[in-house]
Amino acid sequence: xxxxxxxxxxxxxxxxxxxxxxxxxxxxxxxxxxxxxxxxxxxxxxxxxxxxxxxxxxxxxxxxxxxxxxxxxxxxxxxxxxxxxxxxxxxxxxxxxxxxxxxxxxxxxxxxxxxxxxxxxxxxxxxxxxxxxxxxxxxxxxxxxxxxxxxxxxxxxxxxxxxxxxxxxxxxxxxxxxxxxxxxxxxxxxxxxxxxxxxxxxxxxxxxxxxxxxxxxxxxxxxxxxxxxxxxxxxxxxxxxxxxxxxxxxxxxxxxxxxxxxxxxxxxxxxxxxxxxxxxxxxxxxxxxxxxxxxxxxxxxxxxxxxxxxxxxxxxxxxxxxxxxxxxxxxxxxxxxxxxxxxxxxxxxxxxxxxxxxxxxxxxxxxxxxxxxxxxxxx
Numbered sequence: 001x002x003x004x005x006x007x008x009x010x011x012x013x014x015x016x017x018x019x020x021x022x023x024x025x026x027x028x029x030x031x032x033x034x035x036x037x038x039x040x041x042x043x044x045x046x047x048x049x050x051x052x053x054x055x056x057x058x059x060x061x062x063x064x065x066x067x068x069x070x071x072x073x074x075x076x077x078x079x080x081x082x083x084x085x086x087x088x089x090x091x092x093x094x095x096x097x098x099x100x101x102x103x104x105x106x107x108x109x110x111x112x113x114x115x116x117x118x119x120x121x122x123x124x125x126x127x128x129x130x131x132x133x134x135x136x137x138x139x140x141x142x143x144x145x146x147x148x149x150x151x152x153x154x155x156x157x158x159x160x161x162x163x164x165x166x167x168x169x170x171x172x173x174x175x176x177x178x179x180x181x182x183x184x185x186x187x188x189x190x191x192x193x194x195x196x197x198x199x200x201x202x203x204x205x206x207x208x209x210x211x212x213x214x215x216x217x218x219x220x221x222x223x224x225x226x227x228x229x230x231x232x233x234x235x236x237x238x239x240x241x242x243x244x245x246x247x248x249x250x251x252x253x254x255x256x257x258x259x260x261x262x263x264x265x266x267x268x269x270x271x272x273x274x275x276x277x278x279x280x281x282x283x284x285x286x287x288x289x290x291x292x293x294x295x296x297x298x299x300x301x302x303x304x305x306x307x308x309x310x311x312x313x314x315x316x317x318x319x320x321x322x323x324x325x326x327x328x329x330x331x332x333x334x335x336x337x338x339x340x341x342x343x344x345x346x347x348x349x350x351x352x353x354x355x356x357x358x359x360x361x362x363x364x365x366x367x368x369x370x371x372x373x374x375x376x377x378x379x
Contacts, residue, residue: 004374005087006033008041009077009102010095011070016045016058020211021292022116025153025177026095030054032367040084042077042102057084067135074101081106091374094147100139103147110377113147114175115140115161117289121310122215141165149377151370153177153290154311160289175370176311177290178363184272184299185354193277197261203234204340207278207302209271209293210285212243217284217307222249223329224284225258228336235259238274240266275300280339280346286327288312294322295361298353303346305335315360321353 012019014027030039034053045058059076063069077099081089093112094103097119103111119136144150144167151173152158158172191201199205206228210216218239229235237260239249246262253260266274275281281297283306290311297304298321306312308324318324325335339346 002375003037004090004371004378005038006040006091006093006374007081007084007089008039008043008093008095009074009081009099010041010043011073011098013041013043013045013056015051015056016043021177021290022096024292025116027054028178028180028363029367029370032363033371035367037371040081040089042080044073055084057081065132067132070098071101074099074103074105077102078105090378094143097136097139097143100143103143107146110374111147112149112151112374112377113143114151114153115144115157115289116153117157117287118160118164120164121157121160121287121289137164144171149173149373151175151373154314156310156314157289173373175366175373176315176361177292177295178361178366179292179295179299179357180363181295181299181354181357181361183268184275184296185301186272186276188273188276190276193273197238197277199236199277200234203236204232205277205279206235206237206336207274207281208237208239208241208284209266209274209281210241210283212239212241212245212249214245215285215287216243217286217327218245218249219252220284220286220307220327220329220332221282222252222256222258222260224333224336225260226256227330227333228340229258231337232340237261238263238278240264240271240274272300275302278302279343280305280336282332282336283307283312284327284332285309285312291315295353295357298350298357301350301354303339303349303353305332305339307332315356321349321356323349 008030010026012023014023030041031052033039040055042057048057057080061073063072092109095114096116144165150171212218240263242265250262281302281304288310304322307327316322316324323335325331
């Protein structure tokens with residue numbers, strides 16, 4: 001495998017500014033590629049440093065709104081890039097719309113653009129700022145137009161991009177997000193963790209992890225819980241994560257007397273503990289381009305109930321490694337109740353999912369396939 005010099009452009013990483021799942025995806029992919037390539041990662045942050053084989057270069061953008069901010073960020077990234085381009089980079093890989101301006105400035109190079117989601121998918125037609133929404137959609141369209149190669153994280157997202165932005169099918173390839181399953185497949189005692197949390201060892205415990213936003217559907221899960229509570233009196237629910245809906249969700253849970261905890265933003269270590277404490281992970285997303293929580297839950301051997309959308313639709317085999325349900329609170333409640341009624345089947349779902357992760361979602365294999373694609377872009 002020929003060694004390449006690769007530049008990543010991404011507005012977040014795990015070791016500087018971190019917003020959501022994009023940070024994990026871009027960081028772990030860069031680290032895996034760095035095993036046999038020279039990888040530079042241009043992102044927000046302070047100074048320059050190397051970690052796990054990747055060279056990070058930070059910028060500090062400014063702007064009165066998100067569009068001005070990302071425009072300024074892209075220009076700063078390109079200026080930093082030129083400092084390290086004396087020996088030219090072979091591949092320039094841009095992640096999501098925030099860095100479209102950088103792609104524009106460097107479009108004559110060997111460029112790859114990855115859609116991790118779309119603005120339509122994140123907000124649909126319920127966007128708050130019409131002007132901002134359409135400006136971001138315009139940047140997503142333009143990135144797909146000028147990039148030499150386009151990738152998406154699922155076939156569903158690929159079809160969405162082709163439909164929204166008319167990117168031709170020959171130009172788009174799919175590379176799913178991955179996980180490092182060993183991080184989640186750890187030996188922790190479920191009963192002890194439940195005891196630490198003040199939960200009875202036999203109490204059915206449900207975990208939601210993610211942004212508290214309409215796209216992720218935490219309100220759908222909350223609406224499903226009264227029925228689940230009626231059937232499983234000892235049920236406990238942990239809804240971890242932060243976002244604009246969190247205060248309203250906390251108020252609603254209190255008013256409805258639902259046994260829900262809201263720990264807010266949690267560390268990676270605490271996430272693993274909560275996964276091990278859970279009997280079931282629920283992913284109630286209205287739109288999910290990939291759904292990184294799915295292989296993370298499976299890596300911990302945990303079964304899932306998820307809405308039948310996007311990457312969740314694509315990757316779950318219903319009643320084999322999880323349960324898929326329509327985007328509806330009553331259907332989510334039914335899926336949860338079905339799962340909790342049969343603990344033996346529930347455990348089998350988790351074990352089957354874990355096996356699938358080791359076959360399909362390890363970063364090592366995904367990075368190798370992506371590196372092979374880079375070779376075709378360089379030609």
